[in-house]
Amino acid sequence: MNRIQKVFEEKETDSKLMSLFLTAGFPDLDATVDLILGFEKNGADIIELGMPFSDPLADGPTIQYSSDTAIKNGVTMNHIFDMVQKVRTQSDIPIVLMGYINPVLHYGIEKFCQKANEVGVDGLIIPDIPIEEGSIIENDAREYELSMIYLVAPNTTDERMKQADEKSEGFVYCVSVTGVTGAREGEEVSKSVNRFIERVRQNINHNPVMIGFGIKTHEDANDIALNADGFIVGSALIDNIKSNYPGDDWKKNIFSFVHSLKYGD
Amino acid sequence: MTQTNTKPYNFPDARGYFGSYGGKFVPEILIPAIQALEQEYLKAKDDPEFQKEFHGLLKEYVGRPTELTFANRLTEHYGKAKIYLKREDLCHTGAHKINNAIGQVLLARRMGKTRIIAETGAGQHGVATATACAKFGLDCIVYMGEEDMVRQKLNVDRMELLGAEVRSVTSGSRTLKDATNEAIRDWVTNVDDTFYIIGSVVGPHPYPAMVRNFHEVIGKETQRQIQEAEGKSPNYLLACVGGGSNAIGFFYPFIEEKSIRIIGIEAGGLGVDSGKTAATITKGSPGVLHGSLSYLLQSKEGQIELAHSISAGLDYPGVGPEHAHLKDLGRVDYYSITDAEAMEAVKLLSKKEGIIPALETAHAFAWLEKLMPETSEGEIVIVNCSGRGDKDMKTISENL
Numbered sequence: 001m002n003r004i005q006k007v008f009e010e011k012e013t014d015s016k017l018m019s020l021f022l023t024a025g026f027p028d029l030d031a032t033v034d035l036i037l038g039f040e041k042n043g044a045d046i047i048e049l050g051m052p053f054s055d056p057l058a059d060g061p062t063i064q065y066s067s068d069t070a071i072k073n074g075v076t077m078n079h080i081f082d083m084v085q086k087v088r089t090q091s092d093i094p095i096v097l098m099g100y101i102n103p104v105l106h107y108g109i110e111k112f113c114q115k116a117n118e119v120g121v122d123g124l125i126i127p128d129i130p131i132e133e134g135s136i137i138e139n140d141a142r143e144y145e146l147s148m149i150y151l152v153a154p155n156t157t158d159e160r161m162k163q164a165d166e167k168s169e170g171f172v173y174c175v176s177v178t179g180v181t182g183a184r185e186g187e188e189v190s191k192s193v194n195r196f197i198e199r200v201r202q203n204i205n206h207n208p209v210m211i212g213f214g215i216k217t218h219e220d221a222n223d224i225a226l227n228a229d230g231f232i233v234g235s236a237l238i239d240n241i242k243s244n245y246p247g248d249d250w251k252k253n254i255f256s257f258v259h260s261l262k263y264g265d
Numbered sequence: 266m267t268q269t270n271t272k273p274y275n276f277p278d279a280r281g282y283f284g285s286y287g288g289k290f291v292p293e294i295l296i297p298a299i300q301a302l303e304q305e306y307l308k309a310k311d312d313p314e315f316q317k318e319f320h321g322l323l324k325e326y327v328g329r330p331t332e333l334t335f336a337n338r339l340t341e342h343y344g345k346a347k348i349y350l351k352r353e354d355l356c357h358t359g360a361h362k363i364n365n366a367i368g369q370v371l372l373a374r375r376m377g378k379t380r381i382i383a384e385t386g387a388g389q390h391g392v393a394t395a396t397a398c399a400k401f402g403l404d405c406i407v408y409m410g411e412e413d414m415v416r417q418k419l420n421v422d423r424m425e426l427l428g429a430e431v432r433s434v435t436s437g438s439r440t441l442k443d444a445t446n447e448a449i450r451d452w453v454t455n456v457d458d459t460f461y462i463i464g465s466v467v468g469p470h471p472y473p474a475m476v477r478n479f480h481e482v483i484g485k486e487t488q489r490q491i492q493e494a495e496g497k498s499p500n501y502l503l504a505c506v507g508g509g510s511n512a513i514g515f516f517y518p519f520i521e522e523k524s525i526r527i528i529g530i531e532a533g534g535l536g537v538d539s540g541k542t543a544a545t546i547t548k549g550s551p552g553v554l555h556g557s558l559s560y561l562l563q564s565k566e567g568q569i570e571l572a573h574s575i576s577a578g579l580d581y582p583g584v585g586p587e588h589a590h591l592k593d594l595g596r597v598d599y600y601s602i603t604d605a606e607a608m609e610a611v612k613l614l615s616k617k618e619g620i621i622p623a624l625e626t627a628h629a630f631a632w633l634e635k636l637m638p639e640t641s642e643g644e645i646v647i648v649n650c651s652g653r654g655d656k657d658m659k660t661i662s663e664n665l
Contacts, residue, residue: 164293
């Protein structure tokens with residue numbers, strides 16, 4: 001059983017797992033490891049570590065900003081592997097690398113998967129690899145024991161949800177609304193999300209489901225993830241980092257935000 | 266690599282691949298949209314009514330067929346092969362782009378989509394899309410890099426006059442690549458009612474094939490016209506390549522005629538090794554951008570690099586996947602021309618033929634300097650004169 005499966009296995013029935021997205025190298029190169037460890041202490045169950053890309057076409061302004069900043073900070077794929085390796089000396093939190101395919105392709109897919117496995121990465125989320133294009137990476141991911149996590153959206157057909165379930169391992173990533181990443185008004189999301197999650201539950205039986213896009217508070221998470229196994233926060237966390245960094249106690253403030261996301265104020 | 270394959274050229278395959286290139290590398294949210302588009306396009310392609318309407322508009326509205334003009338003074342200037350020009354600059358709106366815009370607007374209407382979005386670099390595709398939307402009464406939003414809006418002010422004014430909303434893109438390099446990102450983000454957000462009219466043979470399947478097919482009329486007319494004028498096939502075809510739509514439309518019907526040498530010219534910018542270039546095939550390597558796998562200009566970390574060209578329409582760090590495939594097959598040769606060489610070609614064509622070419626188009630003409638000495642009398646060169654230069658007068662004046 002890998003670390004992702006284990007964390008779902010150990011989850012208490014009524015609780016929700018919290019997965020946090022952080023762009024590696026944002027807000028600076030040195031902070032990433034500390035932030036991940038602090039997130040874990042304050043309630044994070046899974047970390048999605050973003051591999052920045054110059055052209056993040058499924059992302060809104062917030063993650064465009066963190067990606068740009070990380071690239072300007074000079075983050076490389078090898079830095080990202082180093083960060084994971086450092087976290088692994090102190091923590092067993094599941095780490096999923098998330099990012100667009102081009103930097104992975106350029107690094108060399110097999111070499112990438114091998115290295116990711118070596119440093120202790122558990123899975124991959126690649127938003128511009130739909131099921132149709134999965135063959136470009138699936139064999140190497142399997143070979144190096146990395147879980148492929150596919151996404152489903154409100155406009156995904158039942159048939160494709162079943163395929164995403166079959167191809168995914170660890171969990172399936174449910175995108176709550178059609179649109180780019182970014183914090184939204186909770187109401188905008190929760191209105192339509194129940195019907196979507198109902199359909200997800202009918203079609204996805206092998207994997208737990210995590211829901212993301214538009215969650216920015218504990219209350220949003222409760223509403224939106226009501227019938228999911230957990231929730232994902234990305235843009236709201238990046239926004240919080242952006243507003244605190246580099247003020248006094250910036251990490252402390254961020255960790256308290258993370259704590260409130262999971263447990264309420 | 267030389268071509269050893271004797272099977273007929275028939276790409277893309279069912280997965281949308283041209284050999285190793287192409288595919289549909291898009292977020293899940295867009296999959297239903299591109300599947301619906303593919304289904305509808307395949308139906309329309311074989312629907313005589315659709316074809317009749319499309320070709321009717323190309324005739325009555327675009328002004329096709331465009332002429333094939335013998336360039337007598339340019340031919341005299343080089344004193345070798347005869348040079349002909351395929352006059353896409355005579356199309357309504359001033360470039361070939363309108364063929365594709367009309368085709369896609371007809372499809373959008375068939376699919377009941379009421380909101381059209383497009384990206385534009387030089388503004389030619391934006392103008393063509395705005396024009397087609399005006400003709401059919403559809404809402405039109407064009408994404409354009411802030412930088413390009415300054416360089417191509419005239420086209421911004423044209424689009425607005427045609428009733429389109431031009432949205433300034435301030436992310437990234439503020440050019441075509443970023444305008445494309447923003448258009449895709451809009452599409453992801455408004456996928457239900459929105460049709461994305463891509464302006465070149467790029468993007469996820471079925472766009473590269475569909476856009477090619479809307480432009481293949483260029484090559485088909487040329488085939489017929491050169492037979493009428495000379496009673497034989499040309500020896501050389503020459504076109505500029507940014508994303509590559511004018512080139513592929515011109516080349517495609519000739520691909521099986523193996524005796525014809527086909528040449529695509531990229532924008533070398535300040536020189537292919539200067540770091541300021543848009544010569545994607547010459548200088549790039551395979552990667553994924555904007556939904557397909559093709560050659561890209563990218564850093565050692567796989568980040569997309571900024572392209573540079575004097576011509577906004579060629580200023581793109583990617584290229585259509587079919588060009589990548591034709592390059593690997595060895596069927597088309599790709600070279601590059603610098604900004605300065607393109608400017609010289611603008612002057613030469615203007616003085617010798619009374620035709621001011623677009624800066625994009627001038628790249629193809631500039632290659633005549635290298636090609637013509639290798640040719641001989643009795644041979645025929647056809648250059649795709651893809652667009653006219655009025656829109657570039659500001660840049661041209663600054664560089665004279």
